Amino acid sequence: MGHFWTLLTYLHSLAGPVVMLMYPLYASVIAIETTSKLDDEQWLAYWILYSFFTLVEMALQPILSWIPIWYDIKLIFIAWLVLPQFRGAAFIYERFVREKLKQYGGNFIKDHPSSSKAKNKFVESISPKKVSYN
Numbered sequence: 001m002g003h004f005w006t007l008l009t010y011l012h013s014l015a016g017p018v019v020m021l022m023y024p025l026y027a028s029v030i031a032i033e034t035t036s037k038l039d040d041e042q043w044l045a046y047w048i049l050y051s052f053f054t055l056v057e058m059a060l061q062p063i064l065s066w067i068p069i070w071y072d073i074k075l076i077f078i079a080w081l082v083l084p085q086f087r088g089a090a091f092i093y094e095r096f097v098r099e100k101l102k103q104y105g106g107n108f109i110k111d112h113p114s115s116s117k118a119k120n121k122f123v124e125s126i127s128p129k130k131v132s133y134n
Contacts (some may be wrong), residue, residue, distance in 0.1 A: 016071070020078045038090075045093035046081055053078075077115075125132065 024046055031039035044046040057064060057074070064070045 016075055016078075019075060019082060024050070024082055027082075042087055042090045045097075046089035048097070049081060049089050050078070051094060057071075123129070 024043065026041070029045045053074075067073075070095070080086050081092070087101040
C-alpha cells in the first residue's frame, strides 16, 4: 500500500504542470498552425485567464495556504478552462472579461490597432497602388 500511495502522490503532483502548462503549450502551438480562429481564441483566452489567476493567487497566497484543498480546487478549475469539451476559457472571456473591457475600457476594443478598420488602413498604406495607363 505504501508504494501505491507514493505513486498516487507523485501523479497528483505531476497533474498540475501537465494540465496547467504542458497540454496548453502543446495545444497553443497546434492552434497557431491551424487555420481555425476558434482554437486561437480558446488558447489566447486561456493564457490571459491563467496569467490573471496566477497573479491573484500570488497576492492571496497567505490566505490560500490555509485552505487544505486549494491545490485540488485550482486543478479542477484549470482543467475546466483547458479541456476542449468545455471551452471554459473562451466562455469566461466572452461572458465576463470582454464585458468588463467594454464597460471600463471604453473604446479600447474598438480603437485597438488589431481592429478591422485599423488593419484595413494598414493594408491600404502598404499595398501597391493600381496605376491606369489610359
